[in-house]
Amino acid sequence: METDHKLIIYQLLPRLFGNTQTLNKPNGAIEENGVGKLNDITDKALQEIKRMGFTHIWYTGVIEHATMTDYTAFGIANDDPDVVKGRAGSPYAIKDYYDVAPDLAVDVNNRIGEYEALIQRTHNNGLKVLMDLVPNHVARTYASDVKPAGVRDFGQDDDTGKAFDPKNDFYYIPGQHFTVPPGYNPGGDEFVSEQKDGRFDEYPARATGNDVFSATPSINDWFETVKLNYGVDYMDNRRGHFDPVPPLWNKVYDILNYWSQKGIDGFRCDMVEMVPIEFWAWVIPRLKAAYPGTVFIGEAYDKNKYYDYIFKGQFDYLYDKVGLYDAVRRLTCAEYGASTWEINSVWNHHCHDIDQHMLRFMENHDEQRIASGYFAGNPWLAVPGMIVTATLNTGPVMIYFGQEVGEPAVGSQGFSGDDGRTSIFDYSAVPEHQKWLNNGAFNDEKLSDSQKNLRGFYQTLLNSVLNNEALKSGSFYELMIANEREPGFDQLLYMYMRYTNDQQILVIANFNRSERYMRVKLPEDLLTKLNLTGEKQFTDLLSGTKFSTNDIKEGIDVKLQASGGLVLKMD
Template sequence: MTEAAWVEHAVWWQVYPLGFAGAYPEHDNGGLRRLDAWLDYAIELGASGLLLGPVFASETHGYDTVDHFRIDPRLGGDDDFDALVGAAHERGLRVVLDGVFNHVGRGHPAFQDYLAHGDDSARARWFRVRGRGTDHPELVTFEGHDALVTLNHAEPAVADYVADVMTHWLRRGADGWRLDAAYAVPPGFWAKVLPRVRAEFPEAYVFGEVIHGDYPTIVGMSTLDSVTQYELWKAIWSSLESANFFELSWALERHNGFLDTFVPQTFVGNHDVTRLASRLSEERHVPLAVAVLLTVGGTPSIYSGDEQGFRGVKEDRAGGDDAVRPPFPAGPAELAPYGRPLYRVHQELIGLRRRNAWLHRARTRTLHLTNEQFVYEAYADGRSLVIALNAAKEPATVPAPGGGTVELAPASWSVLTP
C-alpha cells in the first residue's frame, strides 16, 4: 500500500465546482471563491477535505480540458485557487483535484497543432490514431464523444506532460489527485508517471476512477493508492431498494478481499450518478446507506448536497448530468430547513468514523442476514463495532452481541456495542 498515513483520517466533501458556482451550464457565479462561505460548513459536517471536480480551463463541463495549467476562467484564476487552498488548509481541510488525463478537448493546443500540421506536428503522436500514415486515418475518441480526443499513453511526451501538470498543482498546494477515467488508461502509464510525482510529493494521495474490472490488479500495476469502489456503491443502494441484503453481504465479502491490497475510495453518491435520495424510493432508507458507507473500510466521500437530501436524476442525453450538478446558494444559511435532519445523521456518523479511525481498514463479518435485516461486525486492530440495519416497514428483532436480542425500529440503523 502506498497511501500516506494522513489518508486514514480522510472524509471527503466532494464538490463539482462548475455546477456548484453556477458557472455551467449557467454563467452567473463567483467562481472558486463561492466555496469560501462553505468551508466552515464542511468542517461542521465532519469532513477533513475537499474533493474537487475539474477546475482547469475547458470548453464546456470541465472534462474536455484545453489547458491543464490554467484555472477555468469561469472559476477565476491562480489567485482564486491559491486563496481557496490557503483558506482550506487554515481550517485543516486538504484539497484533492480532478485530473482528466485520458483525453482532452479539441481546443487543446496540442490537438490544434496536430490538426494544423498532421503527422508533421511535433505533437502528432500525442493522440491515438488508427491507420496513421494511411489515406484514411481515424482519430480515437473517448467512448464515442467526438469532442474528447484520446491521448496516446505510449508516447513518452504525454507521460512528461501529465507528470508536469500533477507536480505543478501539488506545488501550488493541492494534496492529491483523482484521475478521471483511469479505467481507460493503461495501468503501466500511471506506473511511469506516479513515481516521478511521488519523488517530490510522497504524501500526495492519488486514486483513479475505475468503474469495473479487477481492482487489486489495476492498483498493483498502476501504483495508484486506490480506485473508486463502484461495486459497493451499487450494492448499498440496490440491496435497500430491492430488499435484498444478501447482495450487500456478498459485496462486503468482495470488499474484504480488496482491503488486502488497498483501501478503496468509497461513496454512495457522486457527480456522475443519480442522487441517492432519488435512487431510493423509500426516503427513510437514505440514512441506512450512509450508515454502511461510514462503518466499513474505505476512504469515504460525501457528494455535496447528498447530506441535505438533494434530489437529481442522471439521464443519458446531452446535459443529462445537469440535474445532479446544480448551483448552490451563496451560503449554508440559504439551504432549505428540511435537509437538516439528514445533515445531522451525517454529522453523527462521520463523528463516529473520525473517533474510530481504524474503520479505514476494517473488514466486515456477517452476523445476521435476511432480506430486510442485516447485522455485521466491522473489525480491525483488535477493535470492533457491530452495526444493525432494518430496512423493513415493521419493527424487527435481531441478535445482539454477547447473546440476547435487540429490537430495531422500522427503516432504522443502530450501532451495537460488541
C-alpha cells in the same frame, strides 16, 4: 503502499456550489442562470464542511475546459460550439491543463491566483485538496495559452500523417476530415453563434476519447474529445510501445508536478482503465517521490483489474461502483431479490484483501441523486446504505454536495436531460443545496426540519467515523453467518463488528422498510479474541440510545427503525 486512513471526502463543483441564481432556465446562459465562483467557497463554508466531519474536498471541474461562453475579451480563444456539450461545457473536456476555468473567477485575469488562494484557504481550515486528472482525453480545441516556458503542447510535435506513432500525442485518421455528429444542436435553439454551423475544422481527424477510431463518431460518443496516446497501438492488438517512454508520459507528469507545486494533496483520476497500467506504474511512484503523501484515486469499473491497478499501478484507492454501490442501491430501492448477502460478496470476493483500498459512495457527479425519482425518491431511505458505506472498512467514504440535504435534481437543465443527475454540462442551480448556501451564510436557516435532521444524520455518522478508532482504522468481522438462524434475522439486515483491542463497535443496518427486532449474537471465537464476558452496555453513536445485555454470550436485543441502523459502541 501508504494510505491515509480514513479519508472522508466532500465532492463539490465550484461552478454549482456557490451559485445563488434561481432561474434554472434549460440551456440558459451564464448571465441568466448564474455560476458559482472559487471565492464563494469561503472560510465559513470550509468551517461548516470541516465541522461535518470531512477531511478532504474534491474540487471538481477546476481546470479550464471547452465552453460556449465567450472569453475573448480576456485573450481566451472561443471554442467551436459544435464540439462542446452544454452551454457551460463538460469539465472532462480539458482545454488547457495549466489553466483554471474562467467561469470560476471573480477576476478572470487572476483565475489561477484565486484557485491558489482557495487551496491555501482550504488548508488553513484543516482540510486537504483533491482535484481532477483527466488523462485519457482532452477537448478537440485543446491549446494551452498559459503553459510554463519550455512545455510543448499536446500534438505540437506529432506526425499527423501516421495513424499511430508512439511519439505522437494523438491518434489520427489520415486523409479524412472530422465530421460533427448529425443532428447535434449545441446550446439549443436560443443559442446563436457564427461558429454554430454543424462543422468543425479538424484534418486529419483524430480518434475520439471513448476509443472510437473513426472520423465520424456518433452523437452518443465522447465526440467533443480526442484520445491521448500513451504508446498503445489499438490497430495492432493494443500492443504497447513503452521503451523509450512516450513523450506524453512526461507531459502528464509535468502537469501533475505543476499542480502539486501549488499544494494539491491528491488526484482523482478519470477513467484509469482507458490508460495503460504501465503508465500509472511509472508516474505515481515518481510523483510520490517528489511529493510524499500524495493520494491517487482511480475511477475504475472492471473488478478483474482492481488488483493490478492497486499493486502494479500503485493507486491508493479505486472506485467501488461495480460492487458496494450497486449492491446498496438495489437494497435501497427495494429491488426484487436484493439481499445483504450481496454486500458479503463485495468484500469477500471481488474486493478480497483490497477492501481497504475501495472508495465508497452513494452519490457522485456521474450517478443519480438518491432523492430523485430515478433512485430512491426519498433521501432518508439511504440511511442504512450510508451507514454501511461509511463504516464497512477503512477505505474512503465520499459525499456529493447536496446529498446531505436531499437534492433531487428535478427536471432538464439543458444538455443534461431530466435523468436524476445534477448537470455537469449546463449553467444551473442546485435548489435544495441553495437553501443551505443561503446567499453565503452556510447555515440551516432555510432548511426544512427534515433537511436539518438529514444533515444532522450525516454529520453524526461522519464524525463518529472520524473520532472512533474502531471505525477509522479497526478490523472487520461479519456477523451474518453467526446470526442467520436467529429469530428476527432476514436478508435485508446486515451486521458486523469493527474493533481494535481497546474499542468495539457493533454495526447493524436495516434495509427493511419496517421495524425489526432481533437478538444479535457474537460468535465464540470473536468473544474470545476480544476477551468479552458478562454484562455489557452499548451506546448508539447515531442517537445516543443505550442498550445492555446481562451476558454478552447470550447476545444483545435490538430494535431497528425502518430503513435505519445502529452503530453501537461498547461502553
